[in-house]
Amino acid sequence: MSKKQNKIHDFVAEGFEQGWKHLDSSQLTSEKTLETDVVVIGSGAGGGNAAEILAKEGLSVIVIEEGPLHTAKDFHMKEDEAYSELYQESAARQTKDRGIKIFQGRMVGGGTGINWTASFRTPPTTLNYWTKEMDVKGFSVDEMQPWFEWAEKRYKIQEWTDSPNANNSTLEKGCEKLGISWGKISRNVSGCLNLGYCGTGCPVNAKQSTLVTSIPGALKAGAMLISKARAETFDLRKGNIVQLKCRAMNARGNSPSDQLIKIKARHYVLASGAIGSPAILLRSESKSLNPHGLVGTRTFLHPVNISGAIMPFPVNGEYGAPQTSYSDHYVDTRIDNKKPGFKLECPPLQPMLVATTLDGHGKTHAEIMKQRPFLQVLIALQRDGFHPESTGGKVYLKSDGTPGLDYPVSNYVWKGIRDAFLAMAEIQFAAGAKAVAPVHRDAGIYSSPREVKHAIAGLPMEILKARLFSAHVMGGCPMGEDPVKSVVNSNGRHHEVENLSVFDGSIFPTSIGANPMETIFASTAKFAGDLAREMIN
Amino acid sequence: MLTRRNLFKQSAFSAITMLALESCYSSPEIPPAPDGLGHDFEFLTLADRGILSKLAPVILAEGLPTSEEQKALVIKEIIVGWDIAVNGLPLLTQAEIRKLFSVLDSNFILSLTPRLLTGVPAAWDDSKEIDEFLNNWRFSDPKSLITGNELRVGYMGMVEITMACWYANPRSWDFCGYTGPPVL
């Protein structure tokens, strides 16, 4: 990032200046071995949250993070900078068949540093499904209630009462007109200036990411942060982990250098997120870590398809809190799973994101870009993992040991995607759209509901034709009480390896069916407290 | 500019093949690379830069400035942006993009078979032909038995990086009605 800095008071940067323990491993010149009570691998929703709880209980904690340490003063609301510095694989991660583009954070703060702040409790239907179908204990609605309350307090999750930007109000208006339900999204912010740049890192420390909450909390309690270090493998002896091997990343951050960092801990907390956590287990090639070959399986994405509309008024969806309204109409009316359910939300609309999301080039693309201020965009998130046909994807290792995800889209999910194209177009026309463009290679721009309906019915629902995205990667280390069917138990503890826990979004046995961050905060708080008590006694 | 490699290929093969194919194809010359604004290129070769200088105007079309002088400048900036963007990608992804360029750079005489399959333009200065080639890749069957999803994926990668490099550039913001990040 450029050296130019915001003029904002940046207490996180100050904390580091004043001596919070931090090592940027790209600066290392010799091998390092460290010892600690707990090493937390990953600093996102799960890792940051767990690190603070463990450190405040008096345990010595080291947090390992592959991404860089950037704080508010470094966030310039510039898309190219942010995507290349703060996102996994420069925001160009894709599924194996290239059909789904995957967004994940890669920075101190993980996904919470660049996410859109939409905060939902786990839907009761999801919790009930886990309890009844997935053999998960302790996750009933009543048992989770105090943990949601805890997370809401810690991360200042509150109703968002400011008026929505026109992108979000169009969703509201369309739903009103059609008589379908919609709601306001709570957000984890404090002093939000409604800028709309959550996706490039909040420049004013308003977003309550782990970067500005629990990581500072952990560091104040004495924890140490190691940034730009990639955890590679666990070494095991007699069924327990004896050391974690990490490699420093090069200054650019896109590949590891030769510099080794070894961490010996009493307990190892894996929190590298979905795809990231399974990758470390797979690389370690230990039967004890993956006794039933389940590591990496049941990885879910909430696959997203997109509908653009040209409105008769300026939308300017690049400004204003990006995600403040939603509709669960197509979740609530399809909860029996006979038809696939999907959640409707809005994305931020900065120009680079818009330009790279549309299919095509040349005149047509340029014309849409010219009308971008009038562009309204809806996204539909498919609720994957609740149907026998919807089993998710599988994490695998590429030739260089980095992870990939093989996620074949099931016919069941494709049905939901087609329905979602139509539902989004109907809402957009109801809200007054002049024209609607489903984001699909073979789609055009349609100026009436009848036309778009006809077109959508004929669009091939195929990979690389419908443009698909995901910002919610979940699963891969599914939890449950049955050691043959799950990787960790309902407390995030590995079934076989006693000194290993997984505290992040990879433990979910299905998708969440709502934006996952609050579920991760709540579940990992519950787990980390138990682990701390056990380690102290 | 012809690279040395291409010159060699031509001299070795021209005698027989040129004669036979002249009627179907115009000159296969790789376009010259525009100057690099002082940037120290790490990934893009001269040939890649030459090709991008021809692809970018067709990909971005009316999105680019109308004045020829401005257009020439922003194309140079886009190419520099390309190099920076690719340098930040994982090495495996870089290798894939290298492969893509090698298909695009390939002198058709030497690599006749892939060229026929891939339809890379023979004349890089004919924007209509370039547009046709891009559309062929765009609408290629992702399940093709011969090329697999490579043409479609190659198209998406090429277009996406070019779009990213341009629409991240403040010079494009007037066109797309963006007043830029708020001033704090």
Ligand SMILES: Cc1cc2nc3c(=O)[nH]c(=O)nc-3n(C[C@H](O)[C@H](O)[C@H](O)COP(=O)(O)OP(=O)(O)OC[C@H]3O[C@@H](n4cnc5c(N)ncnc54)[C@H](O)[C@@H]3O)c2cc1C
């Ligand atoms: C653009 C975007 C918008 C989103 N918007 C929302 C939203 O509005 N609401 C919501 O609820 N959710 C949202 N999400 C999703 C949410 O941010 C994630 O679900 C959540 O952050 C996942 O938490 P986690 O702890 O599982 O992993 P992460 O937060 O992804 O953290 C994992 C960390 O581990 C690091 N890591 C990975 N591998 C290694 C390794 N080998 N060694 C060391 N470190 C490693 C990564 O760099 C990363 O920082 C969004 C995500 C994105 C990308």
Ligand code: SF4
């Ligand atoms: S909308 Fe609020 S939270 Fe998001 S970047 Fe702007 S100030 Fe920060």
